[in-house]
Structures are given as C-alpha cells and as structure tokens.
Amino acid sequence: MPIRMTLPPTLGARIAASDRPLVGGWSCAGSATNAEIVAGSGLDVVLIDAEHSPADLESVLAQLHAVAAYPVAPLVRPPFGDAVTLKRYLDIGAQNLLVPMVDTADQAAEIVRAVRYPMLGIRGVGSALARSSRWNRVEGYLDDASSTITLFVQVESATAAANVDEILAVDGVDGVFFGPSDLAASMGLLGQQEHPEVVASVLAGIAAAQAAGKPSAVNAFAPAAADRYLAAGASLVFVGADVALLARATEALADRFIPQPETDASGEPRASY
Template structure:
C-alpha cells in the first residue's frame, strides 16, 4: 500500500484557529542547530530569514528538517519578491512564505501569483520532484496546493503603510508583517523605529488588518513595544533573534566576569 502523508496546517490558518498572539523568534545564523534550539524553546513560530542572513536554499532545507520535530511553525522569508525564487523555496517544502518590501498592490499581486499553480497563479509544476508534495506522497497536492501554502507580505515603508488597506485586499495575501526598522528608514528616521510617527504607521496598519480580518504581525525586539503592539491587536510578534540573543548574552557574561580579572 503506498504511503500517504499529510502536511502541517499553514501559519495564517493556525493564527485564526488559536485566537491568541503568536510569539516568534528569528533564525539568522544559518545554523540548523541554532534553529533546532530556537524551535524547541516553546515559541509559537520561527522566522527563517533569507533576506538579512547567509541562509539560502540548501540551508533552509536543513533548517526545516531540524525544526520538523517541534511544534513551532517555520515561516521562511525569501530575499526578494522573485517568482522563480519563491517557487524554489516552496518546492523545498517551505509552506509559509514571507516576502519583504511589498510596497504596492502590484507587488502584492506578483507575490500572490508566485504562490499558486495555474489558473490561480504562475507557480511552476514540479511536485513529483519536490519535497513540498513529499515527492507526490501528499495525496491531491497539485489539486489542493493552495490549501498548503501561506503568504505573508511585509509592510515596511511609508508607501506600503499608505497602501496597507489595498494590499490587504489582494487575493492571496494571507497576512501582513510590519517591519518598523525599514519603515523608519523610509521616513528619514533611520534607527528610530520607536519614533512616534513610525509607531503611528504601525498602529494604523494593525487597525487596517484587524478591520480586514487578516492576521497582522510586527517585529519588536523591545519588550515594552512588543506588548504595546499586542495590546493594539497584533496577532503575531517577533521578539528576538538567535544572533541578537547570543550577542547580548555573551557580551553580558564577558562584562560581568571581566570585572574580576583585574589583579593587584
């Protein structure tokens, strides 16, 4: 009897089912071991970052396999809104894709089309060759492919914040994720993601997503600001990254014990 496999629930559907803020961590190191440590921490989701890290196709595959034993949901951020790249990440088994720098409706439509087979989209067909369908061991994958993928687009510029309502209305956009750092930079406020004007854009986007009934997330490594966004209606937040946490904890240890090294 042939083996028939089932795929996990997609990220946006899990958010809607759980009806609780999903707390996430980033993996930026490129290490499958670090990814497994993060995934086994008890967090709800993990952002596997292919935009600002050395994580490519092969390392994403290793990371997904390392995370597979744990309930944390992997969300893979591709480096750019590129149809061919999105196809490759989907085919290696990344069900939940995040696309950065989506500024316009046209950008959102391009990303959405890349996620789905014709006639709904333009995704190339290669399920028999790909881990996405577990090499055709997921019954009906081609016919039901859209049920197995989730698209999160990033609102991270003043332009995208102004277009947020229209972007949210695009068919195939399942969730939005706000990037305050790039948003601040686009507003001439580089490094000032806590600026009141930046925060206002974030809060407006959260309200727009809530009104549209679509999950909305935000990156907030500052604990107080993360709580502010949760209170405002954010459905998922990213509160730290493997490299950031390692940098902070090692520096703290070095500073603490370095004070004891003075002799005399």
C-alpha cells in the same frame, strides 16, 4: 506501499485556531542547530531568514528539516519575491512565506500569482520532484496546493504603509508583516523604530489589518514594544533573534567577569602612572 503524508497546518490556520496572539523568534544565523534550539523553546513560530542572513536554499532546507519534529510553524523569508525564487522555496517545502519589501497592491498580486499554480497563477509544476508534495506522497497536492500555503507580505516602507489597505485587499495575501526598522529608515528616521511617527504607522497598519479581517505581524524585540503591539491587536509578534540573543548574552558575560578600565569624564580610559 509509500507512506501517505499529511502536511502540517499552515501558519494562517494556526493563527485562526488560536485564542491568543502567537509569539515567535528568528533564526538568522543560517544554522539548523540554532533553528532547532528556537523551535524547542516553547515559542509558536520560527522565522527562518534568508534575506538578512547567510542562509541559502540548502541551509533553509536543513532548518526546515530541523524544526519539523517540533510543534512550531516555520515561516520562511526568502531574499526576494520574484517567481523563480518563490518557486524554489515552495518546492523545498516552505509552506509559510514572508516576502520582503512589498510596496503596492500590484506587487502583492504578482507575488500571489507566483505561489499559485495555473490557472490561478504562474507557479511552475514540479511537485513530483519536490519536498512540497513529499514527492507526490501528499494525496491531491496539486488540486489543494493553495490551501497548504500562507503568504505574508512585508510592509516596511512609507509607500507600503500608505498602500496598506490596497495590499490587504489583494486576494491571496493572507496577512501583513510590519518591519519597523526599514519603515523608520524610509521615513528618514534611520535607527528610530520607537519614534512616535513610526509607532503610529505600525499601529495604523495593525488597525487596517483588523478591519480587513486579516492577521498582522510585527517585529518588536523590546518587551515594551511587543506589549504595545500585542495590546493593539497584532496576531503575531516576533520578540527575539538567535544572533541578537547570543550577542547580548555574551556581552553580559564579558561585563560580568572581565574588569573594565576606569574612564575619565570624557569616557576615555583613565591613564595610569
């Protein structure tokens, strides 16, 4: 007799059941080891990135395997929100999806159709071949598949911010995720995530999500920014990434143990004679 499986609760269910905002970290190196380290940290969510990382479908699957033993919610960001790509990520068992660069309600509605089976959508039916249903060991998967998925769409442009109310109104969009870096760039403020106009746009989006009764998430690696967005009512804040933490920690080691050359007033190394 095969083992009958029950899928873990979705990210949406975890947010709804929590009496506090959730806090997460990124796994961006494409490494199952890194993902497992983040998963065991005590954070609530591991965001497995395949947009700005070397991760492909197989390495995302390896990361899902690695974090499965831990009480965290894995949120997977595919590189693109087309139906074929989303189908493949769903089939490897990504229950929680973050789709990047969603600017309009029409785009959001097409993404919802891509993650739902007919007649509600256009997702191809391959569950018997796929980890999503644990190879048909999840009883009733086809009938209940929509309830096993949480869909966040990423609001990260001035156009998307202007359309956030319409995006939130799309049935099947479970939440919105604000990306201040791309949002700043689209506003002509490249690299200025803390610019008052960018911050105001994110805060307005969080308020819109609260009004719509849907969760909002945001990237905020600076502690003061994370505190601000948590205080504003964000349901989920991401406070660090594996690659950034490794970069800053190793730089600190170098600064601590390697003597630095003296510099002159211009910042150039001082000549020694």
